[in-house]
Amino acid sequence: MNRKEFARKGALGLGALFLLPACKKFEYSPYENSISEDKYKDNNAKNLSRLNDLGSNQTFSFAVIADTHNYYDQFNDCVDHINNNPNIKFVIHAGDITDRGFQKEYLLSHDILSRLSKPHLCIIGNHEYFEQNGESLFNTVYGDRNFSTIVDNRKFIFFDNNEGDASSVDYSWLDDQINDGVTYASIFVITHVPPYSYTYFDIDDRKAEFERIIAQPRVTCSIFGHEHFYNLDEEKRFLQVDYMKKRNYSIVTAHIDGTFSEQRTFF
């Protein structure tokens, strides 16, 4: 190969380098946040708009799943099971969508969640905070860490209480959302961490504040993930949802009289 030929082929090679970013198989870092496809962005907002189209039901049911981490097989089976239940109107994921907060995990999990035929809303779990761009990835894929919505006169409040991981946990926002001066048939509070978690160990004042807020009579039920076991405390109105590895989830029914009932569902 002479110099001229080498230079020509080299220039062609360099030109090809400019086409590389178009190929999605070039991973830059396990910790990157380079999500650009619209289908992976702002999914809570997209699903909230679908929730508004639910219509007016007297009584409706929703499914709660939690701590799917990297149990992708079980997660897929769970989605199939939920899709086959016409009584479930929407799905709530109570956090720990990923195991480490990697972009790869967000994409894998989203691809499974997007198979749901029903609207779905996600809150952030402590595992989403593990890696350096985990929180920004949650913001990209799902949106705000704290938000609320009203479905047929029931209020759903989604609140990030990952103490020690979140940059701030704003209990006054949660209190204001519960006491907004409007009368609802029921109010559901969904957080990843329950007040009895080790996360609240040694921060008794913040634990007491959280317990005080969710103990208010206006709160119909508080729903948690994080602990990897199931429990329903009817006295405190706490629903602890199991993790995905055990192949079960909860179906909560919001009755028109303001009460709720819950059914643990195995698949």
Next chain:
Amino acid sequence: MRTMCSYQFRYFQLVLILLWTSFTCVAQGQSTENESSIQPYFTQLQYGGNLGRYSIGGGKYFFGEKFLLSLHYGFTRSEIEGANTVHSLSLKNTFIPTRIMLTQKLFGAPEFGWAISYSGNMPLPLLMFGGVRVECEIDNSLFSVIGGYFHVGTNGTWLSYAADNNDVRIDDLYNLSVGLQFNF
């Protein structure tokens, strides 16, 4: 919940062993002064491969130009608001079992290897790759050889997901990278 899984501990042990083998290779290379004096140093520019969007590294050949050990700095700048730029420092090992002469000064070779990348996080991701390279000998130049390579790689963490889940497809696991190498 946050727990130290047994697989994470085994993974950490594996990383330590691989680090040890790398430094053993370096130590052996240094012990043969005559041999090391004729083995070229090189620099690499790489795109992708989980070392960073762009990475630059330098290293040295060992064992008759069959083993390359290099240290890379990589960065991945994010244009998404609120996302951090990821800086990484990686130790990369490449094995070239054989070279095939294509023309008088052009060689092709298969290669494979692994890298450990540090970005301020634990455990360190173990990156594995295999591919091909082309090397061209250059006369009267700053560089003795200019080459390029193309790798298909994966990440040990992604492989652990595949091991645990039938639904994680091979298409979800692999990534590509390309690079240029200049031998001094």
